[in-house]
Amino acid sequence: xxxxxxxxxKLMAENKIVIQNLSLQYTDGxxxxxxxxxxxxxxxxxxxxxxxxxxxxxxxxxxxRLNDLTEVKVASGKILLDGENILxxxxxxxxxxxxxxMVFARPVVLPMSIRQxxxxxxxxxGEKRKSRLEEAVERGLKLxxxxxxxxxxxxxxxxxxxxxxxxxxxxxxxxxxxPEVILLDEPTSGLDxxxxxxxxxxxxxxxxxxxxxxxxxxVQQAARTADFAAFFLQGELVEYNEGKELFTHPKVKxxxxxxxxxxx
Amino acid sequence: xxxxxxxxxxxxxxxGFSLLTLVALVTVLPILAVVMYIxxxxxxxxxxxxxxxxxxxxxxxxxxxxAIVGTFYLTLGxxxxxxxxxxxxxxxxxxxxxxxxxxxxxxIAIINLAGIPSVVYGLFGMGLFVIxxxxxxxxxxxxxxxxxxxxxxxxxxxxxxxxxxxxAFRTVSISLGGTRWQTIxxxxxxxxxxxxxxxxxxxxxxxxxxxxPILFTGAAFFLPRLPGSPLDATMALPYHLFVIxxxxxxxxxxxxxxxxxxxxxxxxxxxxxxxxxxxxARAKRQW
Numbered sequence: 001x002x003x004x005x006x007x008x009x010k011l012m013a014e015n016k017i018v019i020q021n022l023s024l025q026y027t028d029g030x031x032x033x034x035x036x037x038x039x040x041x042x043x044x045x046x047x048x049x050x051x052x053x054x055x056x057x058x059x060x061x062x063x064x065r066l067n068d069l070t071e072v073k074v075a076s077g078k079i080l081l082d083g084e085n086i087l088x089x090x091x092x093x094x095x096x097x098x099x100x101x102m103v104f105a106r107p108v109v110l111p112m113s114i115r116q117x118x119x120x121x122x123x124x125x126g127e128k129r130k131s132r133l134e135e136a137v138e139r140g141l142k143l144x145x146x147x148x149x150x151x152x153x154x155x156x157x158x159x160x161x162x163x164x165x166x167x168x169x170x171x172x173x174x175x176x177x178x179p180e181v182i183l184l185d186e187p188t189s190g191l192d193x194x195x196x197x198x199x200x201x202x203x204x205x206x207x208x209x210x211x212x213x214x215x216x217x218x219v220q221q222a223a224r225t226a227d228f229a230a231f232f233l234q235g236e237l238v239e240y241n242e243g244k245e246l247f248t249h250p251k252v253k254x255x256x257x258x259x260x261x262x263x264x
Numbered sequence: 265x266x267x268x269x270x271x272x273x274x275x276x277x278x279x280g281f282s283l284l285t286l287v288a289l290v291t292v293l294p295i296l297a298v299v300m301y302i303x304x305x306x307x308x309x310x311x312x313x314x315x316x317x318x319x320x321x322x323x324x325x326x327x328x329x330x331a332i333v334g335t336f337y338l339t340l341g342x343x344x345x346x347x348x349x350x351x352x353x354x355x356x357x358x359x360x361x362x363x364x365x366x367x368x369x370x371x372i373a374i375i376n377l378a379g380i381p382s383v384v385y386g387l388f389g390m391g392l393f394v395i396x397x398x399x400x401x402x403x404x405x406x407x408x409x410x411x412x413x414x415x416x417x418x419x420x421x422x423x424x425x426x427x428x429x430x431x432a433f434r435t436v437s438i439s440l441g442g443t444r445w446q447t448i449x450x451x452x453x454x455x456x457x458x459x460x461x462x463x464x465x466x467x468x469x470x471x472x473x474x475x476x477p478i479l480f481t482g483a484a485f486f487l488p489r490l491p492g493s494p495l496d497a498t499m500a501l502p503y504h505l506f507v508i509x510x511x512x513x514x515x516x517x518x519x520x521x522x523x524x525x526x527x528x529x530x531x532x533x534x535x536x537x538x539x540x541x542x543x544x545a546r547a548k549r550q551w
Binding site for chain 2: 066111120
């Protein structure tokens with residue numbers, strides 16, 4: 001890896017997540033990840049990209065153990081978050097999911113008000129103090145650049161927001177919980193270019209304080225946003241490098257072909 | 265030539281539509297006829313006394329209060345047993361159970377329970393609740409019997425209502441650190457509630473109108489006082505209607521139709537409540 005774009009801060013930053021030899025198979029026999037080893041830096045945007053079915057979403061869903069909901073047959077290897085193996089059966093998955101938030105491809109606002117959407121996670125965790133909840137609402141909405149648009153109608157139904165606002169609300173809902181890692185699974189796939197720009201701008205701000213892992217909805221978005229980029233193809237990690245390096249000088253032919261649009 | 269064939273086709277199409285409309289109307293006709301007939305024949309019997317007094321003169325005069333109160337108690341008793349059980353079973357089937365041989369057996373059992381003739385429930389209830397458990401001919405035994413009959417309706421309707429709540433809500437709630445139960449209690453149940461309520465009311469409405477299941481388990485032929493405890497027998501509208509229509513000589517026509525009118529009003533009233541809940545919930549639904 002060439003280091004010319006790496007600032008001293010980035011060199012100092014620790015690996016937030018260390019993935020070692022992770023393999024994953026579903027009960028229907030389909031294999032989704034094969035022997036993945038990957039280090040994810042704190043305070044950076046790591047992009048996982050590649051054609052559909054490459055295992056990007058499966059990997060994301062391992063990182064907050066959302067895969068527990070689907071029928072996973074075999075998961076082997078380790079995922080260390082701050083040094084702890086989260087695939088260990090003894091892991092407190094509830095605490096893990098508070099620490100590792102997730103934004104989905106389709107904005108799913110819960111059927112309640114804007115405010116309640118933001119306080120939902122905290123209330124589940126037993127937070128009852130009004131001041132804390134208020135604080136979380138404001139923090140989440142400001143960080144996701146939605147505050148100015150909705151501050152006067154926090155008690156309106158969240159479903160009344162536009163698609164782009166809904167997706168930023170989903171991001172705000174995660175941020176209200178003060179997670180450490182945020183997983184973003186094609187968060188802009190249903191949005192217009194202006195809304196997409198707003199989300200991307202918010203992500204650039206957020207990486208100062210959070211570890212972001214993004215599955216982008218296009219190669220262009222991958223190139224625009226990646227501090228680090230990992231190219232996945234059919235369950236394999238083909239290439240992993242600093243974003244600028246990978247998109248300008250890919251080392252593997254398959255990566256180059258995909259970036260230049262020869263398949264995908 | 266072409267034009268002619270077009271208008272021919274048009275004519276056939278119109279004929280077809282008219283025929284279908286007619287068939288649809290035919291299905292509405294019987295219910296309209298029954299309701300209208302009962303209203304016109306039963307309305308003259310309606311009076312404050314008819315609704316609030318005890319029967320007199322071998323049920324040939326006076327009111328039908330014990331039957332009204334009895335049907336109310338039986339419906340309430342049925343609700344107490346079948347609603348919590350039915351909803352709990354539906355939550356298990358929809359939210360917790362995995363598809364395997366056990367859930368398949370449960371589902372087959374539910375479908376078959378719904379197909380058993382109501383008189384069989386009556387005999388079963390007599391054997392189990394009245395005789396074996398020694399509840400006697402009582403509101404308790406009759407309510408339990410009606411509950412077993414109502415359960416499949418409530419379970420199926422509730423399960424359907426729960427399954428209609430988008431999966432994405434559950435995934436999001438879990439991803440925010442919710443447990444399965446928190447997700448059910450805070451998101452899934454509130455969203456499914458209108459559908460569940462509709463199913464519950466329709467199930468109870470059927471229970472309120474049944475005669476056979478209470479025949480051997482709790483219904484009294486003539487009991488000119490209000491039941492004082494769940495272990496008392498009771499009069500009930502459907503059974504009372506059967507009795508005064510077939511078992512009492514020289515019964516005034518009016519009282520029979522008046523009783524039928526009260527029963528139909530009770531059941532249709534519940535039906536209307538269910539419809540209102542459903543349409544209100546649809547208008548408010550956020551998905």
